[in-house]
Amino acid sequence: MIGRLRGIILEKQPPEVLIEVNGMGYEVAMPMTCFYELPDNGQETIIFTHFVVREDAQLLYGFNHKQERALFRELIKVNGVGPKLALAILSGMSAIEFVQAVEQGEIKTLVKLPGVGNKTAERLIVEMKDRLKRLGGDILSLNQHPNTPMMPLYGDTNAIESEAISALIALGYKPQEASKMISKLIRPDVDSETLIKEALKAAL
Structure with missing residues (x-):
């Protein structure tokens, strides 16, 4: 089991990082939400990981805090929620925002996430309420930094747009939907990470 990595960031291709x-x-x-907080390429970082072994692949999922990983591990225990959907959920909202949505029974907020329908949203609220109690107040104690400076990725607008669309598709959005989301926000002075962040925020 690979539970923690400490190394140098070589590449950042949302939502994946090469360390x-x-x-x-x-x-x-x-x-x-974790990707935004990563330091620049060439910098050292420490992430907590969850290792998934399938017949056709071995996958690593990473988090900046143990509490976020703990929440991810509880999410994938919910019926109908796999690692990919859990990744999309925690990309669309922070761990704290998800906890608040569950505690307040905000089905309308959860169904705006890719791959989450009414039934899945209802299951998330019912099953996660008890699991969140077991996690205690750890999640709410997370020191979130929503305005952490991001590595500027200014450059070719088409390349930035393509990268943002690819990231949304990887998170579960349909290609046409992802393209539409990004086309509304693309502008010359925007970097890809900001574009993805704005698109996910607008989706909610």
Whole structure:
């Protein structure tokens, strides 16, 4: 089990990051809410990971805090929620926002997330309420930094738009839907991470 990585960021391709640890490169998928907080390429970072082994793949999911990983692990226990959907949920809203949505029974907010219909939203609220109690107040104690400076990725507008659309598709949005979301927000002075963040926020 790979539970923690400490290494140098080589590449950032939302929602994945490539981290070099002792000469080995690990590809790690992260919720966008965690991805935003990563330092620049070439900088050292520490992330907590969840390792998934399937017949056709071995996947690593990464988080900045143990509490976020704990929430992810509880999410994938919910009937109908796999790692990909859990990643999309925690990309569309922070861990704290998700906890608040569950505690307040905000089905309308949850169904705006890709892959979450009414039945899944209802299951999330019913099943996660008890699981969140077991996690205690750890999630709410997270020191979130929503305005953490992001690495500027200014450049070719078409490349930035394509990268943002690809990230949304990876998070579960349909290609046409992702393209429409980004086309409303694209502008010359925007970087890809900001574009993704704005699109996810607008979706809610």
